[in-house]
Amino acid sequence: MRQLTMMKATLEALSGEMARNPAIFVLGEGIGKRGGNFNTTSGLFDFHGPQRLRDTPISERGFVGLACGAAMTGTRPVVDFMFADFVLDAAGEIINQIAKIQYMSSGRIKMPIVLRGCIGIGHAAATHHSGSYYSLYAQFPGLRVVVPSMPGDAKGLLTTALRCDDPVLFLEHREVLGLKGPVPEGDHLVEFGKASVMRQGSDVTVVALALMVHKALAACDILERDGISVELIDPRTIAPLDHDTILRSVAKTGRLLIVDEAFAPCGIGAEIAALVADVGFDELDAPIRRLNGAHTPTPYSPPLETAVVPSTEIITQAIRDLCDE
Amino acid sequence: MQEKQPFLELYRTMMLIRLCEERLAKSHSRGLVHGACHTYVGQEAIATGVSAHLRLEDVVFSTHRGHGHALAKGLDPRQLIAELYGRETGCSRGRGGSMHLFAPEVGLMGTSGIVGPCILQAAGAGYSFKLLKTDRVAVAFFGDGAVNNGAFHEGLNMAGIWKLPVLFVCENNQFATEVPFACSAGNPRVAHRGAAYGMPGIELDGNDVLAVHTAAGEAVARARNGEGPTLLECITYRTRPHSEGMGDFTYRTREDVEQWKTRCPILKLKRHALETGWASIEALDTLEREVAAVVELAHEFGEQSDWPNPATATHHVYASH
Numbered sequence: 001m002r003q004l005t006m007m008k009a010t011l012e013a014l015s016g017e018m019a020r021n022p023a024i025f026v027l028g029e030g031i032g033k034r035g036g037n038f039n040t041t042s043g044l045f046d047f048h049g050p051q052r053l054r055d056t057p058i059s060e061r062g063f064v065g066l067a068c069g070a071a072m073t074g075t076r077p078v079v080d081f082m083f084a085d086f087v088l089d090a091a092g093e094i095i096n097q098i099a100k101i102q103y104m105s106s107g108r109i110k111m112p113i114v115l116r117g118c119i120g121i122g123h124a125a126a127t128h129h130s131g132s133y134y135s136l137y138a139q140f141p142g143l144r145v146v147v148p149s150m151p152g153d154a155k156g157l158l159t160t161a162l163r164c165d166d167p168v169l170f171l172e173h174r175e176v177l178g179l180k181g182p183v184p185e186g187d188h189l190v191e192f193g194k195a196s197v198m199r200q201g202s203d204v205t206v207v208a209l210a211l212m213v214h215k216a217l218a219a220c221d222i223l224e225r226d227g228i229s230v231e232l233i234d235p236r237t238i239a240p241l242d243h244d245t246i247l248r249s250v251a252k253t254g255r256l257l258i259v260d261e262a263f264a265p266c267g268i269g270a271e272i273a274a275l276v277a278d279v280g281f282d283e284l285d286a287p288i289r290r291l292n293g294a295h296t297p298t299p300y301s302p303p304l305e306t307a308v309v310p311s312t313e314i315i316t317q318a319i320r321d322l323c324d325e
Numbered sequence: 326m327q328e329k330q331p332f333l334e335l336y337r338t339m340m341l342i343r344l345c346e347e348r349l350a351k352s353h354s355r356g357l358v359h360g361a362c363h364t365y366v367g368q369e370a371i372a373t374g375v376s377a378h379l380r381l382e383d384v385v386f387s388t389h390r391g392h393g394h395a396l397a398k399g400l401d402p403r404q405l406i407a408e409l410y411g412r413e414t415g416c417s418r419g420r421g422g423s424m425h426l427f428a429p430e431v432g433l434m435g436t437s438g439i440v441g442p443c444i445l446q447a448a449g450a451g452y453s454f455k456l457l458k459t460d461r462v463a464v465a466f467f468g469d470g471a472v473n474n475g476a477f478h479e480g481l482n483m484a485g486i487w488k489l490p491v492l493f494v495c496e497n498n499q500f501a502t503e504v505p506f507a508c509s510a511g512n513p514r515v516a517h518r519g520a521a522y523g524m525p526g527i528e529l530d531g532n533d534v535l536a537v538h539t540a541a542g543e544a545v546a547r548a549r550n551g552e553g554p555t556l557l558e559c560i561t562y563r564t565r566p567h568s569e570g571m572g573d574f575t576y577r578t579r580e581d582v583e584q585w586k587t588r589c590p591i592l593k594l595k596r597h598a599l600e601t602g603w604a605s606i607e608a609l610d611t612l613e614r615e616v617a618a619v620v621e622l623a624h625e626f627g628e629q630s631d632w633p634n635p636a637t638a639t640h641h642v643y644a645s646h
């Protein structure tokens with residue numbers, strides 16, 4: 001299969017869906033002629049023009065609220081945040097309005113809106129361009145939260161998001177945007193709530209998200225040489241979260257490590273741990289372990305930045321330790 | 326708009342709002358309304374005068390003080406009252422109450438417990454209508470309190486740049502809860518702000534339904550013709566407390582309120598009718614009795630309606646149920 005970057009893969013999804021559905025339009029800063037800070041809309045302006053590739057003023061709250069009203073009245077806005085950090089000004093619009101209106105209208109109003117932006121630590125981007133936020137959004141009823149790690153998945157998940165009647169947060173780790181992987185041609189959909197088993201294994205289950213999937217994959221390679229067999233699961237969407245795949249894997253391995261770059265307290269790792277402790281307790285042969293990014297604002301200086309993110313070495317060691325327990 | 330039938334319709338709508346509100350106020354004190362209840366008494370002319378120009382498929386986004394907007398847009402009073410009574414037959418199936426009225430069937434896209442977002446959502450609806458190449462229009466109703474919220478600035482600015490078919494209707498009732506508008510606005514002339522966003526800003530007597538009707542007619546026509554948004558500042562006054570059960574005379578005087586009651590929009594239209602002769606007192610009284618009967622039936626409907634089934638409390642969180 002051909003190899004594309006995640007950036008190209010999502011562009012293919014967006015471009016295909018915009019051609020297919022004239023109700024889709026994109027809002028964001030620099031997403032018109034410029035084609036997006038991360039090339040998310042590259043080339044689309046020439047096809048679809050300014051109404052469907054709408055450059056906005058720096059009014060994050062404003063255009064998210066506007067997108068809400070648009071989604072309620074027959075169009076499908078895609079809000080391109082550039083960095084997910086920027087949209088915290090619009091948290092009220094997302095959490096209080098976008099997430100709640102289907103419920104409050106008892107399903108008579110749909111909320112087909114995609115909110116996408118970059119997350120994740122790297123590039124010495126420092127603390128206002130590196131947050132992850134997905135656990136936060138996953139807590140609220142009414143939102144779908146997608147965190148892809150692979151280009152092919154990203155294409156399939158974005159296509160699903162663009163056909164979905166629920167609001168979707170599509171959060172793309174900046175450090176994986178440029179990584180290549182196989183991407184199916186043409187129509188490609190990946191269902192929400194279906195985890196991907198990246199590696200089959202028998203000794204230990206590792207659940208990882210976004211960039212951590214890639215680091216965990218490297219750890220799997222190292223451990224394989226030492227005869228440790230890791231089952232690596234990428235949930236791909238955390239709302240909905242695929243409980244079954246995780247529980248089935250833990251039933252097989254008896255051991256679980258969750259690797260999540262985002263903060264540990266009240267995070268998705270805690271949620272997965274609680275799930276397995278609750279439903280899969282009898283399957284466990286060892287305590288559930290978590291690895292998270294440090295609970296701190298993201299520092300700038302490269303040695304500091306490196307220090308706050310789980311590395312392949314740390315992940316490898318954590319898996320070894322867990323297997324010894 | 327000089328024939329008498331439309332005048333009578335304006336009168337009927339204002340009367341419907343007034344009598345529903347008075348009924349709800351009574352029901353609130355009797356414990357039939359379970360949560361907050363912000364009435365629209367004194368401000369009826371605004372929703373009425375604006376909505377008279379709206380088609381079923383046009384949309385309205387409203388506030389915590391939204392009963393009047395809902396009724397004027399065509400919500401069945403039974404569904405309004407049943408909603409406040411928390412019943413399954415309410416317009417939001419008992420999920421919303423006074424501050425979350427939804428009736429997309431008649432273009433009521435929601436009232437809101439948060440001050441501000443209705444402005445942005447109306448701009449978004451305007452964006453949809455433009456993209457879909459229809460001549461539908463969107464209306465945001467909001468109070469003087471909302472104009473100092475960032476949503477006002479961002480929403481009007483975007484609507485201005487993109488010439489969206491939207492009416493921004495500020496109901497300046499001169500207080501946000503108990504804070505006089507003059508204390509919270511560097512320039513208390515809301516209409517002047519239109520200029521900042523490249524749209525007409527028009528100040529009106531919000532208690533004069535004919536003035537509102539005329540100005541809104543022009544604004545709706547502008548919007549339908551692709552000429553962009555309009556800001557209407559309707560000066561008005563609510564003559565009941567901010568919310569039912571709240572005190573009223575710590576931040577304003579009884580005399581002020583009584584004085585404004587003499588400027589009641591319904592009385593004003595009635596005087597106009599009698600002076601110019603387009604309706605007789607008998608005709609207006611008959612109309613009032615008809616409306617009172619409708620409201621009484623709506624109240625009975627609400628009281629007799631079923632409670633929502635608790636097993637459905639988590640339905641509709643997602644589109645797929």
Ligand SMILES: Cc1ncc(C[n+]2csc(CCOP(=O)(O)OP(=O)(O)O)c2C)c(N)n1
Nearest residue numbers: 390438439440468469470471498500501502
């Ligand atoms: C964002 C937000 N802040 C505060 C409140 C609490 N609150 C409810 S109504 C209100 C006053 C609103 O005043 P105004 O917009 O003038 O409307 P009015 O009540 O006068 O109709 C306030 C502050 C709220 N609902 N939302």
Ligand SMILES: [Mg+2]
Nearest residue numbers: 468469500501
């Ligand atoms: Mg006010």
